[in-house]
Amino acid sequence: MVSVAESVRFGVLGTLRAEVEGRPAHLGGPRQRAVLAMLLIARGRNVSAERILADVWEDSRPPSMTTLHGYVADLRRALEPERASGAPARLLVREGAGYALRAAPAMVDAERFTDLAARGRRALEDGEPDHAADLLGQALALWRGPAYAEVAEAAFAVPDATRLEELRAAVREDRLAAVVAAGRHVAAVGELEALVSEQPLRERGWELLALALYRSGRQAEALAALRRVRRRLADELGVEPGPGLRDLEAAVLAQDPRLLPPPARPGSALPGPTRPGPGRSPRVAESSPPSGNLPFALSGFVGRRTDLAAVAGLLEEHRLVTLTGPGGVGKTRLALEVARARAHDDTRDGVSGSADGPWLVELGALRAPELLAATVATALGLPATSSAEQLAAVLAGRDALIVLDNCEHLLTPVATLVHTLLTRCGAVRILGTSREALGLTGEVVYEVPPLDAATDAADLFLSRAAAGVPGWTTGPDDRDTITALCAGLDGIPLAIELAAAQCRTLSVEQIAGALEDRFTLLVGGPAGRPDRHRTLLDTIAWSDDLLLPDERLLFHRLGVLGGGFDLETAAAVGGITPVLPPLSALVRKSLVTAEPGTAPRRYRMLETVRQYALAALSPQELEETRARHRAWALARAESVERHLRGPQGAVLLDGLSRDQPEFRAAFSSALAAGDGAYALRLGGALFWFWFRMGHVAEGLAWLSEAFAAAPEAGPAVRARARFAVMALLYLAGQPARSHEVARTAVEEAREAGDPVTEAGATAYGAYTGVLAGAPIDVTALTGRAVEIARHTAQTWLEAETLMVRGMALRALGDLPAADAAFQEAIAAAHASGHDWAADGAAWCDMKTASDRGDGARALAVAGDLLAAMDRYGDISFWLVTVHSTARALALTGRAEEAAVLMGAVEAIGARAGVSPALMDPLDGPREAAAVRAALTPQEYERHAARGRELSREETSRLVRALVPGRRSR
Template sequence: MAVGVWFGVLGPLRAEVGGRAARLGGPRQQAVLALLLIAEGRTVSAERILSEVWDGSRPPSMTTLHGYVGDLRRALEPEREPGAPARLLVREGSGYALRITPAAVDAGLFTDLAARGRRSLEGGEPEQATELLGQALALWRGPAYADFAGAAFAAPDATRLEDLRATVREDRLAAVIASGRHAAAVGELEALVAEQPLRERGWELLALALYRSGRQAEALATLRRVRRRLADELGIDPGRGLRELEAAVLAQEPALSPDSRPARGEPLAPETGVATAPAAPGRVPSPHRSAPAPPAGNLPFALSSFVGRGGDLAAVADLLDGHRLVTLTGPGGVGKTRLALEVARARTDADGPWLVELAGLRAPELLTATIATALGLPAASSPDQLAGMLVGRDLLIVVDNCEHLLVPAATVVHTLLSRCGAVRILCTSREPLGITGETVYEVPPLHAETEAAELFLRRAAATQAGWTPGPDDRERIAALCAGLDGIPLAIELAAAQCRTLSVGQIADALEDRFTLLVGGPAGRPDRHRTLLDTVAWSDQLLRPAERRLFHRLGVLCAGFDLEGAAAVGGVTPVLAPLSALVRKSLVTAEPGTAPRRYRMLETLRQYALGFLSPEELAGARERHRAWALSRAESAERHIRGPQGVALLDGLSRDQPEFRAAFASALAEGDGEHALRLGGALFWFWFRRGHVAEGLAWLSQAFAAAPTAGAGVRARARFAVGALRYVAGQTARAHEAARTAIEEAREAGDPVTEASATAYAGYLGLLAGAAVDAAALAGTAVELARRTTQVWLEAETLMVQGMVLRILGDLPGADAVFREAIAAAHASGHDWVADGAAWCDMKTASDRGDGPRALAIAGDILAAMDLYGDISFWLVTVHSAARALTLTGQAEQAALLMGAVEAIGRRAGVSPELMDPIDGPREAAAVRGALPPDEYERHAARGRALSREDASALLTNLIDGHRLPR
């Protein structure tokens, strides 16, 4: 982040650089900055910026946006040299992001101070809370995002900040009261309730401050005034806090006395600043509340044991304590109803709990009467009539399966909650009701290896007396449950098949799960008798555009983003139908991802695929292939720059999609598409150690594309050469590089020609071929410079330095490496600098300087861990093992050699064969430092190490030998 940059959004938009106001341009340009600030460091696509900033008017060209961004960069980074990469407002993929910390924005500082103040208040430190919360409020200069009051993009964040501001004002006044200055708080509180008359906490604090100031009659009058206001304006009774405070005032509870100030550090209730009491944490207790009567209600008795979900039970129970409407969402069969019933059974509401089942109801006009009948009341003709019968009753209503009656159910629920202050409602639905006050809890699948496996075992044992799992069944059951996505209904249906099939047979039949998982118990609702019925119930509730997108998304194998959904679905715009699928629990939004990513359970994905016609399936797969290739080629253009880590991580995340695209292209006979995809992905394969996989796909692609164009063949051929190099097949790698040179020349592709020329010389030396490696390396550098691609110049210089080192020209190699490192830093191609350092490390070992070699290795390892690199990590550890023998640590060196051998075999990388000049010498040095049996004993231990274990071991060894500075 740029030094000395600060932003203000709590009022008119401001930015300061080095303490001086920055000129931010006109309203649209400022709106671009505001949108990026709201994103809090996440990337915002250029398309979204144009759509949201120019909402309601025709957006300008992309050039205009780039111009605005350029102006903002000049204003925010005035010291940046022309052409130097931006550090603050950066380009990422197809969008922009602000690289700032929360403390650089007044809203972030305000949020932090608010949280610290609340913790101080809850922790019994009211004076400190008053100070912190006062500092938070002092940051405000007007309404949040004041310049963008009518802008839709700013409204959600502005509302959030204004709501938090109101809470902070209340927290500060609660702290003032808790510190004994109740009389001083009265005036501010009277102004506060006048401004925000429907926020009940302000009235609570005002009544408490009046009471402690000796104005008990005014306190009681205040409580009665707010009761009348809530009834007149909203038609509701006061909340529990106001009711309990009124009872405490009438009873003149000692806890309300100003003499009852808590000792320093004694926990306080944040709502009022009163010391917490055991009866009701966070509220003033009422001594007159009688013990609840035994529950009434109509909940059915459980017919089978409830397995797992201890955390879910506690979480939903806590939500119901704090909220009057909680909705459990999730896909069909995930266990929403059973969880709701278990939570309800543990409640002690005086008049409940009650269950209302809506699954069999198809007529919305009968909804109110159905609920009344389930509650044992006379049939009601309207929601208002039903509410009138429930006023004053303390009960929980479980409303099960609302998704097909969403609008009428929301209307009835809203009326009941507005009119009946002691009624709580727990809904289950595949989609939230979407009304004010609703808290949504997404019921997760069961954990496959624990809860889900236990459920399978219990239900299977119930199918026939004496059933026990076989010796190998437990692992199969865990895998089976994972394949069923941890969905309880699917697991129970699978377990029921143990009457006729073995666990292995059930697992093998999962590809046809909708035929296998049938025949549920006769007491189940029709929609839960088979797995197909369960998913079809959700499918039937979709609108045409939603259903079309749902079915087409089945071709995606793993998680996906908005762009992927749009490309594969062929739907524009895609946000509305995708949002509907998320709401209806057919697609899951992955929390914490930015930009947001989505996924489908495997069961839902297979269902979706099964409903595509052959023509629709072919079209969806074609769109999927095009999207995968575009994603790979877009990443490849920037992957050797500053964004390399993020892009490699993104390609790792999308790897299942690339595999599916390869399989689809080859099945269609489109070998040229597969070659293009392989050429784009080779650097990812090279760095992340997917060598065998890359070679396999490229081999099939070449076989399927005998007439592919020279340019496509050249890039894919160079990829083959690079992957064969790390696999230790130097002669074949050299041959591929030479062919790639000819194909690149034919295609007029100087970038691939430069790369292939450089490696042809280096690989020729390693393979013992008759080549003028120095001349080839020099030619490659000249070609690279003519392309003006700085990363390419850096890499060809690095290869030239490696060639000169092998030829014995160490001074010449050092000089070239310095040039390569400078170009690497200028382009962000860090791998080049690390490659030069690796050569320096080996030279240090050649000179017997083990400590220096290990110090260099430590720096390289840190970079390899950042990039998730496997190939370079292996050769670095291999070379470091030799350096360890020079420092007297032969046993640890053998241990690491064993780790390199095992991890390299899994990745398809052979450091010893990849580096046939230095690699065998390094291996021989380690083997020669120990007797053969000792070496083998330590190497065998190393073969059991993970990469993380081996890295940690080597890092500790390096730290123990660092020279004092």
């Protein structure tokens, strides 16, 4: 008999479709198809009937429950046409108050695509480009159109559709990278040109196109492509290319031999030699003193050596350089220092190059655009003129540097004037400062960065405080406090100077403690400053006042975000469609910063700017924006959680780490609003992330608050959150409490009809019961867990429950049965891409080898495990594996190195809240004792102290040197 898994195939990479034994199945109308899509997105998990009705009918009044039952019955008949009347459904099943679709990963084209994408990427990384191109081509061939085409705009489908489309874009790039790496660069050019035309803001495609052109003997076209993307990024996003594009351009110009086949991996950064800028043309010395109107500096210029050199170099090569950045970042001061240095160099060298000037034109107070030409003329000591053409006629033939300060509020008239001057006056150079670039051809934009908190920013604070408070000195701990204070002020020089001025009345600690109310604290700038720089609030309000209505609305709403964000997040939280135009404007106007080299592009706001934006929202608008933010955060977490145990797991964990500030903000706002059920649901979705990355204390704290705030939450929500508490208590080394919580989670999961949670809680509850010495039938419980997992058709769950069964049997001393469970777990893990479960089984194999005194075998297994773990960033599993590795090293006579690792694990684990000795009470204490026994107490402490100074990265490098892995995955 053919199984359901063999006879049914689902397609979501295009219009939704299903095939039964190779023939299309009739899936009904749009609503019925949307129900099926929602169940497919759930990946085997139970979805309550209420949620299906609410999400599928989000744009209208939901129908009766009878309508949904009818849709499900129709889908069952279409998907299992041979099922006898009255026989239980095997594929679309009823569970408690909801439904689940028991579709194994191989039955869904999106899962096959994800698997092929991961395998293709590994082949590319392993230097097998032909194999990689074949696998990635197979992956792309599965697509028939946009993911979930009929329901792609529905809120329940957007996160998964977006994830798949982003992965599809990355796979296209990976396949073309493989084609180029295989030496077929000529054939790749056409496809790459089409790719960058479709996705012009993804930098990797441009890198590959330039590389393919260069290898095809088309160097000039390669450079043209690189310059084309530079202009595109500047025009549309206001950013410079990322380091990959910049380094590739330098390598092409230098004709770096590493660009030739056989190449380095496509897209990698290629360090090119620094090209000296062209020197100035020889000029006739003049005896007349330099002219100009630059004011003398009233205070010392602190730091920014790199910025001074960079801007001076740009001004040598280009006639229009604009310094951009948020208010208070130091654009004006940097421009003046560059101009002074240039005038000083001209005088010292006896050349006339910029002897006519530099001239400073201050535009901040100018409100009448028609007076712009006259203002510039007056500043240059010329008769007032009424037009740009008249001014250009006067300046023709003069070799002058003009500094136009604060152009942002007169952007169009300033751009018109500058264009006229540069096209009519060939020796005039313009150095502008503006919170937004002028947007002219030939303009080079330099974004002035904040100061580094630990160096230049702290030095600036000390300098200004000492100048303002005679006899002021720092205390023994002030430097660290000042560094933290400057970091809290985003390294913005204006904010730092305003804070330093408060040293007249407050201590450094008091100033640092008052940053939550920074706009009240940072006032009273020195007399003589423009009004917009007298307080921190005025500085940002100046930029806010220049925004258009949609830009201002989005700017204020983005204040609820706790960290960096992407375009999808901005759209969801901002509630503005389309979101790209106002977001691009905020980037151009230096209120939002785009992070170069990120794909998809990510953005961030300085903390000071974010607090201003947040404070600008009315109470009602603030709550509405936070509600949108919570909806986005939950959709993001639940969408990602379904794929964390598959081939994409490592990449998705990195993404969750990046978005962690948003989840924290969502928890805080939900609990403040009394929505404990939301917090439980979010915690249930994030627990695997917390578990893997070692966020034990944080996860337990949020879940504790959530349970207290949601006494009436439904069993399905409680069960998943309870399972999360159980798992985190296990990591925290509390097996007895973990076991008790697991028993409750099993009961709640049964009540909710949630077999996935029931299987996991049953398995882990049995293992923690063994650790706690509870009187339970371990064999029966773990066997039941595996059986439930198999009925869910979730292969990753089967792998994990088998792994836990093996761990429990090993703890009982039944090594043959444990080994059999581990082998089954490894097979299931490899089938589903759940490498963590396979690694868990291998870790137990490693410990068993050490029990038998076979340290060499234990180290061989450890090398493979740790090499894999370094790629996906797991902290808890990494710690216990390094701990076990230390014992194996001691067994092979390398006790000193073992003690170093023990010290590192102790220190890193303390910071992460994970203790291998507590988490692994059967083996952890024995491992620690074995290392201590191999050395005297003094020797052990000496070497362990060295380890306590190591970071995780340093420890990983040491482990790789001691225990080289044999394979990579």
